[in-house]
Amino acid sequence: MDNQNRLLTDEQMRQFITEGYLLLKTDFSQSFHEELIANLSEVYSSEGNPGNNLLPRIPQLQKVFDHPVVSGALTSVLGEGYMMHAHRHGHFNNSPKPGGWHKDSYWGYKRMRNHRPWWAMIMYFPQDTPVELGPTGVMPGTQNFDSRTFTSDESRGEVTAAGEAGTFVLIHYDIWHRSTANLLGKERFMLKFEFMRTQAPTVPSWDNRELEWVTPAAISDAVYPNEAMWRDAWYWLSGREEPQDSEVASPVQVASLLEQLRSGDAEERTKASxxxxxxxxxxxxxxxxxxLERALEDEFEPVGINAAYGLARMGDDGVEALLRALEHGEGKASRLAGYGLSVAGDAAIPGLTRVAGGADEDKVFYAVFALGELKGTSESEEAMRTLAGLASHESARLRCAAADALGSVGAWSGKKPHSVGVEALSNALRDEDAQVRFTVGLSLSKWGVQAEKAVPALIAALDDSNRYVRAHAAEALYYIGTDKAKNALLDFLRPARWCPTTTPASTFYP
Incomplete structure (x- = not known):
């Protein structure tokens, strides 16, 4: 095994963008996995699930995440400097019944789920896992849909992570997935770790050979066409603006598509949108x-998502339509307008800032999310003041959204320092709501050294009662990286040093 990251190819990145997952495999020896399984079995049988202490309790697991296939895949999707999140979980499945379809939580569902890949998860299988042993199942292409666009007994679609020991599935954090039935009754482990991007992309971080987006020739039948959204993800990940293409539309062509958009068949409407x-x-x-403005209200979510991304590509007319839907639309239409505005470019910032200063909590929430996704927000003093002000709003949901958005703004490399943003985040480390506090830690990690003035507040947060506040504060100190930050981090970690061989049966010797 060499130590050079094995970066994803263009073809693999296209699959990840369209289908939301990749099935990959490490090349560890059989003896490595036999030892890993033996240690997992011993820990689970004698101590129970180690939860977030999975890695220190089973230290050879770190070799998995240092493996060039694993680190190369994560670097390709999340860029250099990605963070391994403090939450880890080892799943043990011996149930003959499949689990329910779900998306994993962001600890309270108080944040808007990203379409662009800021987060990813790896589910690693340390034993041979045929279909009969109950591997994880994923539904391709569902990573960007809040609603269930499929049924559990639908024949088309589900992909299982079946394979030899060392197989893992890399997924977009928000994909719909489940455990499948273990029909063999034998122990099956799946080790789940999650990861976060800490910098917005400025160049491709995979083995990029083709600059322009090319729709994959083979896409799962389960995937609905979302071409405009896929293009946005490709160019965002590339750190480039999408080129002005030479699309030509005729009145007859558009009239036909508008007629198709009124079809009673959801799939036909999706194709037209x-x-x-x-x-x-x-x-x-x-x-x-x-x-497309009307289509934002379509009952079938893929149609509305296409409408949002289409309006984002329609210049001033599209931005105005999205802002109307954001301010005056109901429920789903307003939320989808937020997604459209998040990719519509800097022309959307004044309107979003106005909405973010309003009184309707849902609409403010969507506007704040969109502002966080737009690179130009960091150049707008009014937008930055608005986000900073919302970090002390009476609504915990909006305080959390503002902290999250300020982190995304801070993730752009080459950014200029914004004292108002760092000050607001530092103050929010004392928020009464734990989710606000641990969101702040993640956000300050994205600011890096620009958040140096937050170090005293982060040091205080190392004594927080919430485990994730402490963990995220430690991560922020690591990414800030000044001498003061590193010394504080070492002082925090030294007394917390974990001994992986100390157990109730072996407390101190040998």
Missing amino acids: DRLAVLGAAAVPYGAAAA
């Missing part, structure tokens, strides 16, 4: 913007 989204500004003269 997808094509209109790709045409973008070329379709505006023929009434496409108004039609």
